[in-house]
Amino acid sequence: MTDHVAIEGVIKRFGPLTVLDGVSLSLPKGEFLTLLGPSGCGKTTLLRIIAGFLQQDRGHVRVGGRVIDPEPPHRRDFGMVFQHYAVFPHMSVFDNVAYGLRARGVESGEIARKVASALARVRLADYAQRFPPQLSGGQKQRVGLARAIVIEPELLLMDEPLSNLDAKLRIEMRQEIRLLQRELGITTIYVTHDQEEALAVSDRIAVLERGHLLQIDVPRRIYEDPAHLFVADFIGGANKLAATAEDGAVRLAAGPVVRARAAVAAGTALTVTLRIEDLRLAPEGPDWLRLSARVVLASYLGARQRLACTLSDGSTIEADLDPAAGLPDPGGAIDLWFSPVKARIFTAADGRRVG
Ligand SMILES: Nc1ncnc2c1ncn2[C@@H]1O[C@H](COP(=O)(O)OP(=O)(O)OP(=O)(O)O)[C@@H](O)[C@H]1O
Ligand SMILES: [Mg+2]
CATH class of the missing domain: 3.40.50.300 (P-loop containing nucleotide triphosphate hydrolases)
Structure with a gap:
């Protein structure tokens, strides 16, 4: 061309x-x-x-x-x-x-x-x-x-x-x-x-x-x-979660290891993004990962419902869920699940994609 x-x-x-x-x-x-x-x-x-x-x-x-x-x-x-x-x-x-x-x-x-x-x-x-x-x-x-x-x-x-x-x-x-x-x-x-x-x-x-x-x-x-x-942040709703590269892993501050292998030196501060529509209330595969969350606000938006939650490390996360699931009570504890293939990994310092 x-x-x-x-x-x-x-x-x-x-x-x-x-x-x-x-x-x-x-x-x-x-x-x-x-x-x-x-x-x-x-x-x-x-x-x-x-x-x-x-x-x-x-x-x-x-x-x-x-x-x-x-x-x-x-x-x-x-x-x-x-x-x-x-x-x-x-x-x-x-x-x-x-x-x-x-x-x-x-x-x-x-x-x-x-x-x-x-x-x-x-x-x-x-x-x-x-x-x-x-x-x-x-x-x-x-x-x-x-x-x-x-x-x-x-x-x-x-x-x-x-x-x-x-x-x-x-x-x-x-x-x-x-x-x-x-x-x-x-x-x-x-x-x-x-x-x-x-x-x-x-x-x-x-x-x-x-x-x-x-x-x-x-x-x-x-x-x-x-x-x-x-780009991840500007386009669509992306949650940004703090993470650290460990020897042979990427670990979220909020708990799970999202990658078995890190493409950067151990100790590097990372940011992992997860789209709001990629979170679920239950796992859909054996490799799905769990985030323990506390509901801050549940909003009914017609075609979907939006949850605003806090995670164990104090960070906030938003999830778009099927409204048929029913709105959880604010203050209640829930598990949010995601597939690790949906996680995108960037260096915290300059936003470079590393996984
Ligand atoms: N004639 C000018 N003199 C000095 N600075 C200017 C001039 N024109 C634009 N700028 C500056 O250049 C930068 C880019 O401006 P530009 O108009 O290209 O932005 P934009 O991406 O179109 O933004 P928007 O979405 O608000 O229209 C801004 O910081 C603006 O203040
Ligand atoms: Mg313009």
């Missing part, structure tokens, strides 16, 4: 602050890649560099093998959708979508045809003559999307396009965006700090933390096989 877009060793500083610290990644044509990470990790900065609104201090952006660093944004032919509805309020929906085509000198019959087709794709065919103030938030974002795709961009860049929408509409729109992207086959870089959104829409996810790319992989591996403690 040849790379359509490549980011090579990009460094960006704002004064003393290094916001991107040597980020490299690449995408094949047609891929939907999501940049995921907490607020301030550098997602928007990277997207703005790709778009050409910001110049990196080091490194290159390549499209189709060609370095595009010197090219201004309007020469890059990328579609962009932003968090804030970047639609012109005084222009009709039609004129908003036609804007990029007119700027490119496309002839008017062709404009009419392309705008109609783009509006149909985002389900706004009947709204061409409306003005943005007469539209809902979701509709405004669809206008933004139509405006981005109508120019048939080489690359589609989206920066938290759904964050101003309510939860239900966000889920609806993310599915629409994904379907549209597949249909058109546009290489897409999508920015979000919403981990569920990233898991749901992406071909691959790139997890950023403070300007460093920690992992880039398909959603399932990001979730099940995190390369770094930060």
Whole structure:
């Protein structure tokens, strides 16, 4: 597979602050890649560099093998959708979508045809003559999307396009965006700090933390096989339990030995993660391990119930359990069981994966 877009060793500083610290990644044509990470990790900065609104201090952006660093944004032919509805309020929906085509000198019959087709794709065919103030938030974002795709961009860049929408509409729109992207086959870089959104829409996810790319992989591996403690912690609910490497074992402070062999020197402080959905009230195999816990709070959440417990070493743990099991009483003692294959092991000092 040849790379359509490549980011090579990009460094960006704002004064003393290094916001991107040597980020490299690449995408094949047609891929939907999501940049995921907490607020301030550098997602928007990277997207703005790709778009050409910001110049990196080091490194290159390549499209189709060609370095595009010197090219201004309007020469890059990328579609962009932003968090804030970047639609012109005084222009009709039609004129908003036609804007990029007119700027490119496309002839008017062709404009009419392309705008109609783009509006149909985002389900706004009947709204061409409306003005943005007469539209809902979701509709405004669809206008933004139509405006981005109508120019048939080489690359589609989206920066938290759904964050101003309510939860239900966000889920609806993310599915629409994904379907549209597949249909058109546009290489897409999508920015979000919403981990569920990233898991749901992406071909691959790139997890950023403070300007460093920690992992880039398909959603399932990001979730099940995190390369770094930060990734395990940021995506999905992960319990973090203190552990120590012993001579030939990894022992939790709360009791059981989770690995017969440690990949680090004896005495190394470790953090073991266990997903909240991987805990049970009874063992499901001969090798399952037991944690003695005391219930602090049991919350009924409809499809599941969430227990917050303390363990013998004073640490806290959360478990999502089948609500059919009945809610245990706060203060009561229970056993929580897990399969050792579900445990992920990291060094406590720098979050490196070691098992
Ligand atoms: N023009 C600028 N001048 C100085 N610092 C900046 C500038 N733009 C961004 N920063 C800083 O760079 C860091 C990364 O910002 P960026 O906007 O890329 O984060 P982000 O990952 O998009 O966060 P969010 O999820 O909140 O949008 C932040 O610490 C931010 O304060
Ligand atoms: Mg941002």
